[in-house]
Amino acid sequence: MTYVEALEYLRANHITKDDGNFYEFGDDIPEMPERKMTDAIGVPILLCKFPAEIKSFYMPRCKEDQRLTESVDVLMPGVGEIVGGSMRTWDYEALLEGYKREGIDPSPYYWYTDQRKFGSVPHGGYGLGLERFLCWLLNRHHIREVCLYPRFLDRCTP
Template structure:
């Protein structure tokens, strides 16, 4: 038999507990550091998104807001209403509309687990968003959206490119809950060389 005294056993137990407590404390510190890191990364992403949205707001307000102005926020009473007959209830949209980049729309679909029904995969940047997922997004957000800054590859060849990113277009679609897209617009190319190059790339 090993000659180990009770005091030695108690000492080993105490050292074991102390070591376990030390390791647990280190683990908690690491977890807290990782949590703080994730929190800071999340805050940074939000700031970058806000900054990107702010730049988009400044850049695309003249385009998107001009389209927005074409949409009525009130209407004259219909002849049916004037005659006393029942008429469809109309709730005018509130302005200003939500400004949303195409890239943010792609991220929204991923965050809400909306996939391409044909492929079973998430939509990626550069893919056209079909009507159904676009309407699901609009209905969920539940406010009119000025959906803008689409990739040039999925838009008409004559649309003006974003001067800050040549892969994007100065274009906008207006999305309304319960309806979907009601109108769209874009700046057109005015530079002859740019338009000629676009003709060439599209085989026209």
């Protein structure tokens, strides 16, 4: 499901922001609306092609629509997002442009930038939320049920 299709689903099923307004293109869809949608659909969703403005600068834009990134979130019923991934900018000049646009000093990232400077290939990466994966695997509703050191309102240490 693309981000745009998710917006259409939320609108069609009257899932709104806290103020009652519908989500519009460019809005980040928070956890609860994603979970409502995923739980209602009842199967894992690969939510892809997010607006570039709400994603990291190192995610390349889609060739067919420069407003979107080559990115994906894996959403699981009963849990929400368990994996976030994307292609990575592999073009040296595009990476330097991203640093500049975001106001990031590239010098501490010389090792990362040099990988692009001296030759790179199209590639991607992802992050797996282990606790969220455990929520899905163990059929637990809240992350604090599987977290090694859960935090509660009046408890900040194990």
